Amino acid sequence: MARNITPRNENYSQWYLDVIKAAELADYAPVRGCMVIRPTGYAIWENIQAKLDAEIKRTGHVNAYFPLLIPESFFRKEAEHVEGFAPELAMVTHAGGEELEEPLAVRSTSETVIGHMYAKWIQSWRDLPVLMNQWCNVMRWEKRPRLFLRTSEFLWQEGHTAHETEQEAREEMLRMLEVYRKVLEEELAIPVLAGEKTAGERFPGAVDTHTCEAMMSDKRALQAATSHFLGQNFSRAFGIQFQNREGELAYCWTTSWGLSTRTVGALIMVHSDDDGLIIPPRIAPIKAAILPISKDESIAANDILPKAKELSAKLDDELGGMFTKVDTDFHMRPGDRFFAHLQKGVPVRLELGEKDIAAGTVRLVRRDTGAKMDVKNDEVIPTVKKVLADIQANLFSRAKNFRDENTHDASSYEELKEIIADKGGFVRAYFGGTKDDETRIREETGATPRCILPGNDTGKCIITGNDGARLTVFAKAY
Amino acid sequence: MARNITPRNENYSQWYLDVIKAAELADYAPVRGCMVIRPTGYAIWENIQAKLDAEIKRTGHVNAYFPLLIPESFFRKEAEHVEGFAPELAMVTHAGGEELEEPLAVRSTSETVIGHMYAKWIQSWRDLPVLMNQWCNVMRWEKRPRLFLRTSEFLWQEGHTAHETEQEAREEMLRMLEVYRKVLEEELAIPVLAGEKTAGERFPGAVDTHTCEAMMSDKRALQAATSHFLGQNFSRAFGIQFQNREGELAYCWTTSWGLSTRTVGALIMVHSDDDGLIIPPRIAPIKAAILPISKDESIAANDILPKAKELSAKLDDELGGMFTKVDTDFHMRPGDRFFAHLQKGVPVRLELGEKDIAAGTVRLVRRDTGAKMDVKNDEVIPTVKKVLADIQANLFSRAKNFRDENTHDASSYEELKEIIADKGGFVRAYFGGTKDDETRIREETGATPRCILPGNDTGKCIITGNDGARLTVFAKAY
Structure with missing residues (x-):
């Protein structure tokens, strides 16, 4: 048997692909940008699913299944949402031997069609909260595909909930963020920073996006799961109204949250070495x-x-x-x-x-x-x-130490630029800038704000110089 | 609460839809022909999945995931297959804002793309058998949709296996037929006839199709699962070759087998009554x-x-x-x-x-x-x-008695026509005719051969009069 894995420090991208090939986790599909998840890779995903599904149900959610095809017009009902997703949609234009009257999008995310159904099902405050989740495939057309990390089709779960009050919906967003943190850290042995996204990194249509950010072994960041507070944006776009306790019609407050087969890519990049794959025992199909x-x-x-x-x-x-x-x-x-x-x-x-x-x-x-x-x-x-318990603990602490060793503080934009260029890794800095500032930072350094750290740690913004800026982690990301 | 279920004997189709609505099992999607599986319906499907997946794994199979989109040209590589499936395909023609060079079909079944991958992975007899299964969504465009029974998108599992010898592949087909029989009878409490399909009812591209046929409470038949011996048809079309024990290149023998969300429809129609849904305890999400x-x-x-x-x-x-x-x-x-x-x-x-x-x-x-x-x-x-155990047993025996009471023998084609027209139900008759004979029977009676009963019971064909015809069950079917 050939020891055919390129060393990490020689070519990290090739190492990643070699590990996948040697462990028979996935392969390229005949359609460009799509992948086949081979049995070993799929068994890892099944184990992630089992752990996460149990948590989703424990927290009171039920599974359902919504359709693959969504009328194109649905995406246009929420302005930011269409802007974010339209460029990546795959469109069915013909079916049953005929051209369709309206093109149908293959779902890239299901807020729209689920919003449409919720508007039909929800009448009264007694129907709330609605706490649903679905496990399914989605498509986002990729120009530069990479197995597990960016593929035109991937598998995920997407939770969609509707609530009476803003507070309940915000609590739901944080509850599911914590579920993701727990599964990622305790089962996948991937240490994560769980925090808020900046304006430029929010889900299209969300009021507030929270994320679990992990550091890969090349010091780049990977967004492993996200949880969104959608405010009333989608309930207004799709008419999700209910009669409240006062007998008045009100719009629901909604959330959505998702974790995908991307986490299998994270698992590979966090733990594996030059001999190939390393799987944490709690997720390993064969222990x-x-x-x-x-x-x-x-x-x-x-x-x-x-x-x-x-x-x-x-x-x-x-x-x-x-x-x-x-x-x-x-x-x-x-x-x-x-x-x-x-x-x-x-x-x-x-x-x-x-x-x-x-x-x-x-x-x-x-x-x-x-x-x-x-x-x-x-x-x-x-x-x-x-x-097995030792290995699980060791993999986690090894990854956490690596992340901590490669996390630096910057007190100025110059210092941030230097660290990103010289050392890489995570850089903590106070940031209170705009979307345009985020764009400028990305263009000048290649790094983006990954998340705002929880807590009340504020200081002078490295871009604007204004006080009250929150402590934010920057990194180059997958 | 309104007792809003139409009685079965008044309007069976409406009763079926009313039961689904009252139990909140499913709803129509905004795209015609597609459905939403609501939490109660999905929980039933999850329970069916859990029981069947355990059997699939117990018999040595592993799960994997193959891509949703399949190049249109793949379907044309197997002549009967394209004839059977081309009229029902949904086609993606645009993606990522551009027109695609080749239209991509949304999978309706995955023999083609899996055959393509197997050709890449299988080299030697040591790689065989390959025993894979996938749980996924598929699309077959429906002109006359009906919740669970015929929808343009449905969920299923499709097993695909490759073997060294014809005998092993034929054994595999029968092994999975038995798995389906066991799950349908023991878990879903649906009595089935497990037997071979006639030529006119075979899967497009199969050499031999076996089926589990159940009787609904309106005496019509429903095909609840099928298992196919594909011979070397797909291995020749996709070049699935291996070096055999003698060192020569040979084509694999392949099978495929599937069970879908259609079984939820069968479950509803076999057990429920004018008060609504009845779920067998072993499949019931709430017992x-x-x-x-x-x-x-x-x-x-x-x-x-x-x-x-x-x-x-x-x-x-x-x-x-x-x-x-x-x-x-x-x-x-x-x-x-x-x-x-x-x-x-x-x-x-x-x-x-x-x-x-x-x-x-x-x-x-x-x-x-x-x-x-x-x-x-x-x-x-x-x-x-x-x-709970009593209810499970009672539902099965009730359904089995109903089927047996509504199964009749016909010794001539005239008698078969009379029974189908007057009584309905299953009609047993010796049949050894051609595909054209099957077409004629369907046109004249509305009934089709559902399956050839196992065993060596033969007699004079009711159509051709030739001896050696096998005992075959005819019925009107969903």
Whole structure:
């Protein structure tokens, strides 16, 4: 097996694609800009879905399914929304052998069509809040596609809620931001900054956008999830009205929030190394690979394989799922078999060789550190469980330390420019500028404001010099 | 609350739509032919997904995701396939503000694009079998849409497998047919006939199609799932070749199989009655509704509600999920509250009134039979579990008896015509005719061959008079 992964410090983009290819996570589709999510990549997404879906339901939301095709005219009902999304839409113009009267957009996000349905369903304050979510595919036509990060089609969940009061809707936005932070940090082991977006970075049509921003291992930022307070913009555009407790007609306050297959790209870039993928144990489809090993293929297959299967069954039982895999590629050399699991990011490798069996031990190898240990047979199960928890914690703290080490403060615009140019990473600075200021910063430095940090830390704006500017993180971003 | 469901024997189509509306299962989308699956309908689909996905994985398959858009030219590579699907395709012709060089079809089924990818991934017999499944949306443009049964967009799973030998592929087709039978009968309580399709009813491009056919409560048939042996048709069209054990290049043998949101329509039509939806307990999102009841709203809310919540928590714990719902619509009249749960098909209703509490009992009402019983407090949990199992079994046997009572034998074409015209239902007859004969039968009777029954029962064909014709079920179908 070829060790065919370009080193990170040689060519980061190529490293990223090589990791995906070696782990068989995704492939290019025949239609430019689209991707195929292969079984290993999809199993990671299914695990992310399972964790997030449980949180979405725990917080009182229900799933539903809204249509793929949206009349083009719907997008024009909210002025900022159409400006933001029209350039990326894919349009169905013919169907059933005929030209359609009105072109239909393939959904890029569903505020419009869901707003249309909410207007039909919601009558009274008793119908509120409406708390729905959908898991689906969306299309945003990409000129420069990149697997998982920017593809013309991607998978996501989009939550859409309608409330009686502004306060409830703002609380909902923050509740879901916290759900995203929790899933990203606790399950994906990705440390994030959860905070508010500046005016130039808001979702088209939102009054307030909050975001979870993560640092990749090339020090660039990636927006991993967003949660929007939409005010009454969409309820006015689509007529989502209700009779309030005073018997008067009022417009709902709405929110939307989403997390996509982009997070699989973040997962890859935060944790993986020059040997390939590393998957945090809580998200890994296979948590432990078990390898019967012998120079004599028949000993491996006849004598050792039954012991490997027994261990696999016990571990699966203990871990509560089909989380182990017994490797039976006896036709391959042991080194190539080891490397196959390395590249695929399996957290723990358990080797059962003839010597191990004679000694009553199993050799355990950690994917994150490469550390090896010989574990006595009767300690294998508790040791694997402990090591998996250690790996999860280690991946998180490693990523967090990396982010903290690569976060700098700038007290002036000159200093911000220098740091971005010389060191990269996150730069904290007080910022209270306009959208135009954001554009100027982006054009001059390549960096954008990623989020305003929570809390009341204010100071003198590095652009305008005005007091009361909020502490904001800038970075180059994916 | 209005009892707004049209009786079945008055207008079956309207009854069906009324049941869906009253239970809030689905609604029409703004784009003609498309639907919105509302939370209750989607929760039923999620439960079907969970049961079927577990079986798909248990039988060794993995999930993946292939792209929504497929180059139009791909459909033309398999002659029968394009003939079958081209008239129903929705076409994306513009994207990202530009006209595309080649129109892209929104997938109606994914044999073509998956075949294209398999040709890239499969090299050797060691790579086989490839056993993949995807859960996704597909579009087939419908001129006469009907919620769940025929919509321009629907949700489904489509399995696609590639094998070394014809025998393995044929076994795979039958394995998945059996998985469908099991899920439909054991989980959805829908009795099915699992058998082979005649030539005129095969999937476009298949060598052999098998089907699960169910009888709805208006005696018409509905195809609930299909499993196809595709021979080498798609592997030749897309070049899915592998080096076999003898070192020669060979074409794979492939299968595909699918089950869609159409089964939600079948579920509605098999079990429901003039009061509305009935959901089999194993698929029901809410298995028991718990209603604190008092003429005095404050007694219901303050004294009885805590007891209801306690019972709900215990039952959820026992049933292993959030399967109960406490009804707090104290502003509604008890009769309207009862009816709301009836219409939504909740299998069991538990009423806690002041008299019940004084007597140390709970009133239990079954949705399927309407039977009422007063259950002692300490027997509520085992009784509910038993009643849920009884309801599941009763719904299945009720549907099976109905099907059997409405299945007739015809020894001649004249007899078949008479039975279809006078009684409807399923008609068994020996049939060995051609596609043209099938067309003639359909035109003259409205019925089609639904499936050839398994087994070796043969006789004289009612059309050609030739011996050796197989026993085939005919019916009018959805």
